[in-house]
Amino acid sequence: MRLSKRLKKIASYVEHDAIVYDVGCDHALLSCFLIKEGIAKKVYAGDNKEGPLKAAKANIKAQGLEDKVIPILADGLKKAPYDVDTVIIAGMGFNTLKMVLEDTDIKRFKRFIVQINHQVSDLRAYISDHNYKILEEGVIYDGFYYEIIVFDTTEGRRLSDLEISYGPILLKRKDEVFIDHLNDRKGKLLKILENHDDPKIKEEISTIDSIIK
Numbered sequence: 713m714r715l716s717k718r719l720k721k722i723a724s725y726v727e728h729d730a731i732v733y734d735v736g737c738d739h740a741l742l743s744c745f746l747i748k749e750g751i752a753k754k755v756y757a758g759d760n761k762e763g764p765l766k767a768a769k770a771n772i773k774a775q776g777l778e779d780k781v782i783p784i785l786a787d788g789l790k791k792a793p794y795d796v797d798t799v800i801i802a803g804m805g806f807n808t809l810k811m812v813l814e815d816t817d818i819k820r821f822k823r824f825i826v827q828i829n830h831q832v833s834d835l836r837a838y839i840s841d842h843n844y845k846i847l848e849e850g851v852i853y854d855g856f857y858y859e860i861i862v863f864d865t866t867e868g869r870r871l872s873d874l875e876i877s878y879g880p881i882l883l884k885r886k887d888e889v890f891i892d893h894l895n896d897r898k899g900k901l902l903k904i905l906e907n908h909d910d911p912k913i914k915e916e917i918s919t920i921d922s923i924i925k
């Protein structure tokens with residue numbers, strides 16, 4: 713089974729020999745990939761619904777990975793075993809992500825790899841407010857621009873408003889996909905501006921221009 717560019721990019725942030733908990737694994741495509749590629753040592757594939765977990769179990773069995781990919785029916789991280797060091801939470805909304813983080817003692821995990829489809833700046837504000845530390849950030853285009861954030865719960869620093877909106881590491885690195893992402897956003901804002909003269913939109917466009925230049 714082919715893995716999407718988005719899930720491959722997420723996999724690239726998993727450290728060698730990690731013991732991973734994939735929250736909301738769905739069909740366990742990413743969980744299986746992490747073992748097949750020799751990236752993770754063990755993966756717990758968790759989902760809170762019977763349907764996706766059934767599909768995950770079938771997929772794990774079809775690939776003969778039953779000893780290394782362990783399905784768990786659970787809400788968030790509530791049943792995460794004690795050997796887990798890395799948590800992946802991908803493809804969910806910010807509110808679900810927040811609930812998952814707040815329903816458990818997250819300090820016991822070493823590394824979080826998170827990808828939400830919207831409200832990424834709310835996620836950065838959340839990380840900043842809790843003094844967590846962003847370790848890595850990336851953007852991938854897979855029919856849509858997805859941002860991935862890697863963080864831990866060691867002492868971080870407060871992020872500026874600009875960093876919350878655009879990402880402290882993305883702003884520093886300014887790689888090609890990030891600039892494409894900003895140009896895409898600018899294009900959308902210019903379209904809105906055609907019918908709606910909004911000073912806030914003008915301000916965002918000039919912020920984007922100052923980052924790009």
Ligand SMILES: C[S@@+](CC[C@H](N)C(=O)[O-])C[C@H]1O[C@@H](n2cnc3c(N)ncnc32)[C@H](O)[C@@H]1O
Nearest residue numbers: 735736737738759760761764786787788802803
């Ligand atoms: C949109 S899919 C994302 C699947 C995969 N993580 C990805 O990024 O492609 C969301 C999955 O998360 C599961 N899910 C939603 N809320 C959850 C929760 N609180 N705990 C565990 N799984 C959850 C859903 O059942 C579904 O299988």
